[in-house]
Amino acid sequence: MGNSHQSRFRSDFHIPYGTGQGSQESSTGTCFGPMTMPSVKYQRGEMVMGRWPGSSLYYEVKVLRYDASSQLYTVIYKDGTELELKEQDIKNAAGFQTRSRSRSRSRSPGRRRSRSRSPARTTRRSSSRTAAAVATAAITESAPTSRRDAKLKDTPEVRLSPLKQTKAAENNSNNKHEKKEEKQKEENNTANKVNESESKVEAESEKNQGRYNLRRRKDDGDAKALEIKPEKLEEKDAKLAAASAASLSSPLDFGGKMGAYFWLLFLPAWVLFLVLQVNLEDPSLANFPPLLPPFEAFWDAQALGFVILWVLFQVLLYILPVGKLSEGMPLRSGERLKYRTNGFFAIAVSAVAVVAAVHQGVDLTYIHSHFLQLATASLLISVLLSIYLYVRSRYAAPEQLALGGNSGNVVYDFFKGHELNPRIKDFDLKFFCEMRPGLIGWCLINFAMALAEMKEQSLNAPSYSMILVNLFQLLYVLDGLWNEEAILTTMDLMHDGFGFMLAFGDLVWVPFTYTLQAYYLVSHPNLLSLPALAAIVTLKLVGFYIFRKSNSEKNAFRRNPSDPKLSHLKTIPTATGKSLLVSGWWGVVRHPNYLGDLMMALAWSLPCGFSHLLPWHYMIYFIILLVHRDSRDMSECRRKYGSAWDEYCRTVRYRIIPRVY
Known part of the structure; x- marks a missing residue:
């Protein structure tokens, strides 16, 4: 309708205009263990840094609960992934970045030098890692959970070999009689610049993605270096991300192949x-x-x-x-x-x-x-x-x-x-x-x-x-x-x-x-009698108002959530970086546009009376469609938004009809 009346057939042989979008972008409560449990270092709801399994990378996570018997914390990452982590795999978010920086700067030049390659090679590797993260994020955004996890595990780290060394590197290799102090000083400065460059690139990557990159980074010894020209990097990564995403298929609908x-x-x-x-x-x-x-x-x-x-x-x-x-x-x-x-x-x-x-x-x-x-x-x-x-x-x-x-x-x-x-x-x-x-x-x-x-x-x-x-x-x-x-x-x-x-x-x-x-x-x-005529017209107008108002609220919020005009709206943040709207009609029921649509559908059928069932075909079909669509929305949003969706469901209790359903 407003978005596509035709759309009514779609997703369940059309989602009503407003329906496909009607589903909210949609997080989870938990409980603590028995009273005799030992003191818990991290509390439920606390934002901490969790290590991604199989890597040395830490990402911001939310603590959901602690299991005293297994001594494991259940945490949720920004993409909605829930994992159980040991206490040693979790660090306090406050000061995590500061400690990381100070540790990097306090390392001795010898340690830093033994770990790094030439300045040019290190810089290229940083850029490549950022591009690979972008490609992986595109894949994880579209893949089902099970396939996404497999992709995260198997994604290789892409490295670039320099086409030519920097001038500093050439001087270091050609001038054999250069003083050792000058060489060490130059390497220290280069390493510091590289570290700062990596920090800026990674920060910019996370900002642009709007979510954390949860790919598994393989160890340096296992990663295979790929020779890619720098000027072709962005083009190749874009094609890689699109091709990888297109090679996947979302879960089959409507009974699958049969x-x-x-x-x-x-x-x-x-x-x-x-x-x-x-x-x-x-x-x-x-x-x-x-x-x-x-x-x-x-x-x-x-x-x-x-x-x-x-x-x-x-x-x-x-x-x-x-x-x-x-x-x-x-x-x-x-x-x-x-x-x-x-x-x-x-x-x-x-x-x-x-x-x-x-x-x-x-x-x-x-x-x-x-x-x-x-x-x-x-x-x-x-x-x-x-x-x-x-x-x-x-x-x-x-x-x-x-x-x-x-x-x-x-x-x-x-x-x-x-x-x-x-x-x-x-x-x-x-x-x-x-x-x-x-x-x-x-x-x-x-x-x-x-x-x-x-x-x-x-x-x-x-x-x-x-x-x-x-x-x-x-x-x-x-x-x-x-x-x-x-x-x-x-x-x-x-x-x-x-x-x-x-x-x-x-x-x-x-x-x-x-x-x-x-x-x-x-x-x-x-x-039709005049009272019946007036009642049907009133039903239609009320349904149309709810339908149009709710869709306008949703479309404006979906297009630009940061619009100052929408600052008064109440939302529930999710681990994906998106928020769930719980203001206006979206705070009354989870699908207010469905409610308005149903009222209008009823107004279409009532003028035909109750002599035959056939003119009520649209109403019957539409109820089945919306109930099925709501069920699909629930499972998909719970998978996508995790605990935020459960919190949303507790906040907005009714699905379509207030106090009824």
Whole structure:
């Protein structure tokens, strides 16, 4: 909706606009041992420096608890990793940096010299280590926990050999008669500069990453030096990080590989069943299954031409140099794509074109009478588009692939989407399909159903029920297109590949299942009293306010948490460096945008009455979708944010409905 109404099909066959983003970026309480336990040096919640297992590197961690029987501390690192450490592997954070510096400066020149190589070689090694840390951080950011740990363990340390020695080194090797005191003094100065350089580089690296680098650093004797030209360092590291991340795949959704086969067959069949069922004179479940019409009834060349013309018309409006060029969220490579966000302009021009067509005598009730053929044509286009997307993804660079659709299984990757942001030059296929032909087509179909009701029921104007359904859903779409930039922060755009799941959801599921209420009212009018009318309108407005307000709060906080305008918001810090919003509506329930969405969905269905279950399909589907989505959010956020997420859940107790669920 506001972020993508289409998005409603996604992640569980579309996450509602606001849903994919709706999930909070989301830390854990613990308890002490028995009263007879010995005195504990580090207390729960204390920030200390913990040694990463298998290395001599220390990182800032938070103490969660102490086990008296095993004498181990459970700590959590900044990336959410929880480990058990012995007391000797933990140091007090206060003064840790000072002691480290003083120890470095107090070392004798002899010790420092025996450990270091030439000044040039040491400096190169420092730069390389920083670059490797950046690459590793990119990998750990996208990898599942188990794979991330393996990557951290096995990541080699990259070193650079100097192309040429510094002038100081040449003088030291060529001038054999130089005084020993001068040589020692020069080496001392060089070593000090190197130490300072390493400190600055590492500090800058941690600052830029926004998280600690938890890679395992192998011992000097085991690490293999790689000869890399300095000027190619950044380019090589960027490619290494992107390729390594792209080679991984996130956990499989929707039943995995076997589930992909099921959904590929079930979803098209389900949409066709709904269209056949709603077309019955009595669409009761007692008449299930509906009679299957002859095969030729599914196909109409004119309907296919109509759908193609509609898509091409929306393409034309999308590529016009009208509207704002918006910047997307940073990708794994750090790149930020640009998008033409002129969706509101597109629906305004489309409305003018439709009104002009009706004025010229075009009979839009054709959409009602050929609903099945139009759905079949849209299904065919979505399948052809999905095949094209998968074929082109086979030639895409590794860094352009989506983690979720990179399983190696052809059917699963075809379903989930193999390439993250497929583009033809600057034309973004995924962004276009998310917000244009299906979403605006939804409004066109609803308008055609209103005309069909007037024709079939011999009315001079649409019924109140039809007017409410049209206005409510039009407001939903207009809000989404007016706030089109918000979709750039959704899971669809940031993480999901573009494959059959999104193509089918955008072009078939949204326009041909979200319009069932309007289609139902054409042949099954439902009279509304004035009190019922007022109650439904109030429900819609309250739901819309909650939906819009909560999404605005979240989008503003997600784009710039340090904005002074947001300084009054309450948050819970996490070990990843991000914070969880617990202010405004996000302090009432964990998914306030879901709550507003559900209220609006209820307002869409109530005008159809309670005679049949079919017009309530959207409401039923949406409840299942949101409950499933909430469950996935809970497990993912607990894994990602550890104890901070548990603290968040204690602070905000209810998931969607206050005091109920």
